[in-house]
Amino acid sequence: MPQLDDVLARIDAGLEQERDELLGLAHRIHAHPEVRFEEVQASAWLTEALEARAFTVERGVGGLPTAFRARLEGRGSGPTVAVLCEYDALPGLGHACGHNVIATMGAGAGFALAPLMGELAGTLLVIGTPAEEGGGGKVTLLEAGVFDGVDAAIMIHPYKSSHPSMGTLAATRWDVSFRGVPAHAAMAPHLGRNALDAVRLAFAGIDALRQQVRDDVRMHAIVTDGGAAANIIPETASMNAIARARDGAYLFDDLAPRLENVFRGAALMTGTEVDLTASAAPYLEIVDNAPLEAAFTRHATRRGRSVTPYDMADGTGSTDMGNVSQAIPGLHGMLDIDDAALPHTAAFEVAAGSPRGDATVIDGAAVLAGIAAELFLDPDLMAQAKAAFAEATGR
Ligand SMILES: [Zn+2]
Numbered sequence: 001m002p003q004l005d006d007v008l009a010r011i012d013a014g015l016e017q018e019r020d021e022l023l024g025l026a027h028r029i030h031a032h033p034e035v036r037f038e039e040v041q042a043s044a045w046l047t048e049a050l051e052a053r054a055f056t057v058e059r060g061v062g063g064l065p066t067a068f069r070a071r072l073e074g075r076g077s078g079p080t081v082a083v084l085c086e087y088d089a090l091p092g093l094g095h096a097c098g099h100n101v102i103a104t105m106g107a108g109a110g111f112a113l114a115p116l117m118g119e120l121a122g123t124l125l126v127i128g129t130p131a132e133e134g135g136g137g138k139v140t141l142l143e144a145g146v147f148d149g150v151d152a153a154i155m156i157h158p159y160k161s162s163h164p165s166m167g168t169l170a171a172t173r174w175d176v177s178f179r180g181v182p183a184h185a186a187m188a189p190h191l192g193r194n195a196l197d198a199v200r201l202a203f204a205g206i207d208a209l210r211q212q213v214r215d216d217v218r219m220h221a222i223v224t225d226g227g228a229a230a231n232i233i234p235e236t237a238s239m240n241a242i243a244r245a246r247d248g249a250y251l252f253d254d255l256a257p258r259l260e261n262v263f264r265g266a267a268l269m270t271g272t273e274v275d276l277t278a279s280a281a282p283y284l285e286i287v288d289n290a291p292l293e294a295a296f297t298r299h300a301t302r303r304g305r306s307v308t309p310y311d312m313a314d315g316t317g318s319t320d321m322g323n324v325s326q327a328i329p330g331l332h333g334m335l336d337i338d339d340a341a342l343p344h345t346a347a348f349e350v351a352a353g354s355p356r357g358d359a360t361v362i363d364g365a366a367v368l369a370g371i372a373a374e375l376f377l378d379p380d381l382m383a384q385a386k387a388a389f390a391e392a393t394g395r
């Protein structure tokens, strides 16, 4: 087997050769944002590019039309390493989470490793995971067995600074609809049962609950139906609510039942009926994996990035990568594309298509390819990642 230093030099050189094509792909996805489950073009462009580099591509895996799994076998047996691509945009904000950068960092790792796999022991997968923004694509793919046989799953998210991990919260959501009795709001209000009042009281109940929960909890909601006209007592009204906490145990066992009682209480108070639909794909918190994170820091530092530990006080989010990391050893590193802009803002959307975003596509591809190469070359690293996973999860 080749030496790691030699492999890394060839990864860097390969990415220089692929630079124009890879950045063209990043800009094309950035300019054509597609929201969750509608990433038809992004999925087609990524799979065509991987096929052109000798990957065997399965499209529509896990029953998700815009998902894919691209496979390249190495020389002899070794670990199966999956590099994950996200490529969905945000409604109204375009690629304000920078998933065009994620997609092309992942594909770029595939581009860089394709000419090398004949010398490496193991299997490289590039898995296209749709609908990270609220659709839980990875949860569906996990349940469908798309990750079966994967020894490690790695990805990088763009951010305002570079870190080997992301502080995450487990998250779940509810669609809540109330049904009351409509009535003329002036002529016969006493005959009505006001569904919008139930929504208002549910919001008030959430705010009261907020005082008696742990500091790490986040609860937020929007009204999705607030009635038809002010002179009709609303027969129906609905809301969408999200709750998050540092760990799924607290979120699902403690917080969720109390929040559901808020919705039921609002119905009871207003004489309406409530219909609660909890998310079928809640997001779990990320299981940290120190050996994979150390590999990230090595390779990102090698590419000139300044890597610091993630500061939980800096803010936390949720990702369906958490679910993957609960099932197999996983890495969710972060590389900077801006000094200040945060995901889900217009400024971050600009950064995701900027020269600095481009540099991060290339560096991120090199980092992911470097970690994968190390896993193929060094059975000890793979064993350490598995041991860290076993210790954290008891599996
Ligand atoms: Zn996002």
Ligand SMILES: [Zn+2]
Pocket: 097, 098, 099, 132, 157, 343
């Ligand atoms: Zn994101």
